[in-house]
Structure formats: C-alpha cells, structure tokens
Amino acid sequence: MEFWPEFLASSWGKEFVAGGFGGTAGVIAGYPLDTLRVRQQHSNKGSAFQILRRLVASDGPFALYRGMAAPLASVTFQNAIAFQTYAILSRAVDKNVASDDPPSYRGVALGGIGTGAIQSLLLSPVELVKIRLQLQRKTTDQLPLTTHRGPLDVARTILRTEGWRGIYRGLAITVLRDAPAHGVYFWTYEYMREQFHPGCRKKGQETFRTMLLAGGLAGVASWICCYPLDVIKTRIQAQSNSSVVKYSGIVDCFRRSVKEEGYNVLWRGLGTAVLRAFIVNGAIFTAYETALRCIFQSNDDNRAVVQAENAL
Incomplete structure (x- = not known):
C-alpha cells in the first residue's frame, strides 16, 4: 500500500506518471493527422484532402485511428524514458549550473540530442508497426488484402517473415531524425x-496558454528541421519482403525518391505534420506540466498530513 506514495515521491515516479499523461494526450489529439501524414509521405497521388476523402470513403472514418494501440501501449514508458533521460542529461552535460537553477540552454540542447538517440531504440519498432497498420488497405483493384488484426499481429508477422532485423528496420534513420x-x-x-x-523556468508558474504555445512551437520547429528524414524513414519502414519497391538503404531511398518524384517529395505532407505537431505537442507539455504540479501538490499535502499527525 505504501508503494504508490513512495513511487510518486521519487524523480522517476514523477516523470513516469507525468510523461504518461503527456504522451497519451498527444497521441489521442493528433493521431488522425499522423495517419494522413504517413499516407501523404508514402503516396504520390493527390492532395491531403483527396487522400483523406479516399481513405474515409474506402475504409471508413475509423481508419484514421488504425494502429493507434501500438503507440498508446508504449507511450507511458516511452515518455517516462524521454523526460527522465532529458532531465538527467541536460544537467550532466553542464555541471556548472546550480541544482536549484534550471539547466542552461546548452544543456537543454545537448540533453535533448542524447534523449532522442536513446529513445529511438524503443520508438523505431513501435513506429514500424504503426506505419504498417496506417498504410494497410482493405481492398485493391483486384482482390481483397489480408488485413492484420492489430499491432501484435503485425509484430508477429514481421518477426516470422523478416526476423529481428525486420522489426528494427529503419533504426538508423530514426536515430538520425x-x-x-x-x-x-x-x-x-x-x-x-x-x-x-x-522567470517561469525557475519558478514554474507559467499559464496554460504559455504551455500550449511553447509546446506547440517546439513541436513545429522540431518537425521542420527533421522532416525530409522522416519521409525517408516512412518509405523504408513501409517496405516489407512482399513490397514491389525495395530500397537498399537510406541513401538509395533518398536518391530514388528524388529521381522519380523530385525534391518536393522530401516535404510532402509537411503542412499536415506541422498542424499535427502544434496540436500534439501543445497537449503533451500542458498535460505533462499539469500532472507534475498535481503530483507535487499531492506530495506537499501528504507531508503536511504526516507532520500534523506526528505533532499530535
């Protein structure tokens, strides 16, 4: 019975719970736009609206949420790893900053780079499964396709047909992104x-508006800087042993995509990604910061109760 209060009192516990709230809010808020982005990156036919209309007409509106179980199942652990790793690395790389001061901007940037590289080990297989489900279609022009029942079915199929190397297809480009x-x-x-x-970095008293705007702009900036790599990653992870088009690696995918479709292919779906990034990351940071405040407030209240009982 004492595990939960002790867990929340630890740094890992706070980050785990708050990261889980933030990640879950982000997935739910932006998943339909994520599905649309992936289909734009993988296809060279039509605008975002045309792709959306075809998808809803052929597979129904719930197709926009296909594959959401995979990121939802891992999002708590993934975000706990991300935020806790960032908290540690942002201070480890710049030890001259006092413990009661926020990390320097240099520490923030380097801590973020390390966090992205480490969490790619978990994120790459999850995104592989998600992308395979998002691109799944019920029918072709000739015959119905065999559809996967969910993320576990996709993972089992990949392991059976492609092995562990297949489940980590796209890891290198995920780290680079x-x-x-x-x-x-x-x-x-x-x-x-x-x-x-x-002053909010030190006092932690920013408003919801600040959380939403700062989180949204952070998501937009990060997606713009890595978007061409994300297009390449989607195409590499979308291919399987049965794919007609096969890329031998990152450079081959880049060269063939640009040769066949021009440099504009590297930015296909950017508008959708930017809109999604603002919504998702505004939700993530708002939920994360709010959860942290609630946890700290709860811990303070618990300590006050204990002190009152001891005084009696």
Missing part, C-alpha cells in the same frame, strides 16, 4: 516559455 530533432524540441520549448512568461 530524432537526435537533432529532440535537441531543437526541448531547446525551443524552454526558450519560448521563458519568452512568453519571464
């Missing part, structure tokens, strides 16, 4: 919230 993107992500959030609400 996420490491710099997370550096930009955390730096932009810390910088922008300080601009919107001076």
Whole structure:
C-alpha cells in the first residue's frame, strides 16, 4: 500500500506518471493527422484532402485511428524514458549550473540530442508497426488484402517473415531524425516559455496558454528541421519482403525518391505534420506540466498530513 506514495515521491515516479499523461494526450489529439501524414509521405497521388476523402470513403472514418494501440501501449514508458533521460542529461552535460537553477540552454540542447538517440531504440519498432497498420488497405483493384488484426499481429508477422532485423528496420534513420530533432524540441520549448512568461523556468508558474504555445512551437520547429528524414524513414519502414519497391538503404531511398518524384517529395505532407505537431505537442507539455504540479501538490499535502499527525 505504501508503494504508490513512495513511487510518486521519487524523480522517476514523477516523470513516469507525468510523461504518461503527456504522451497519451498527444497521441489521442493528433493521431488522425499522423495517419494522413504517413499516407501523404508514402503516396504520390493527390492532395491531403483527396487522400483523406479516399481513405474515409474506402475504409471508413475509423481508419484514421488504425494502429493507434501500438503507440498508446508504449507511450507511458516511452515518455517516462524521454523526460527522465532529458532531465538527467541536460544537467550532466553542464555541471556548472546550480541544482536549484534550471539547466542552461546548452544543456537543454545537448540533453535533448542524447534523449532522442536513446529513445529511438524503443520508438523505431513501435513506429514500424504503426506505419504498417496506417498504410494497410482493405481492398485493391483486384482482390481483397489480408488485413492484420492489430499491432501484435503485425509484430508477429514481421518477426516470422523478416526476423529481428525486420522489426528494427529503419533504426538508423530514426536515430538520425530524432537526435537533432529532440535537441531543437526541448531547446525551443524552454526558450519560448521563458519568452512568453519571464522567470517561469525557475519558478514554474507559467499559464496554460504559455504551455500550449511553447509546446506547440517546439513541436513545429522540431518537425521542420527533421522532416525530409522522416519521409525517408516512412518509405523504408513501409517496405516489407512482399513490397514491389525495395530500397537498399537510406541513401538509395533518398536518391530514388528524388529521381522519380523530385525534391518536393522530401516535404510532402509537411503542412499536415506541422498542424499535427502544434496540436500534439501543445497537449503533451500542458498535460505533462499539469500532472507534475498535481503530483507535487499531492506530495506537499501528504507531508503536511504526516507532520500534523506526528505533532499530535
């Protein structure tokens, strides 16, 4: 019975619970736009609205949420790892900052880069499964396709047909995308919230408006800086042993995509991604910061009760 209060009192416990709230809010808020983004990156036919209309007409509106179970199942652990790793690394790389002061912007950027590289080990298989489900279609022009029943079915199929190498397809490009993107992500959030609400980095009293705007702008900045790599990652992870088009690696995918579709292919779906990034990351940081405040408040109340009981 004493585990939960002790867990929440620890740094890991706070980050785990708050990160879980933030991540869950982000997935739910932006998943339909994520599905649309992936389909734009993988296809060269039609605008975002045309792709959306075809998808809803052929597979129904719930197709926009296909594959959501995979990121939802891992999002608590993933965000706990991300926020806790960031909290540790942002201070470890700049030890001259006092413990009661916020990390320096240099520490924030380097901590974010390290966080992105580490969490890619977990994120890459999750995104692989998610992308395979998002691109799944019920029918072709000739015959019905065999559809997967969910993320576990996709994972089992990949392991059976492609092995462990298949489940980690796209790991290198995921690291190349996420490491710099997370550096930009955390730096932009810390910088922008300080601009919107001076002194809040140390006092932690920013408003919901500040959280939403700073989080949203952080997401937009991080996606813009890594978007061409994300397009390449989607195409590499979308292919399987049965795919007609196969890429031998990152460079081959880049060269063939640009040769066949022009350089514009590297930015296909950017508008959808930017809109989703603002909504998702505004939700993530608002839920995360709010959960942290609630946890700290709860701990303070518990300590006050204990002190009152001891006084009696």
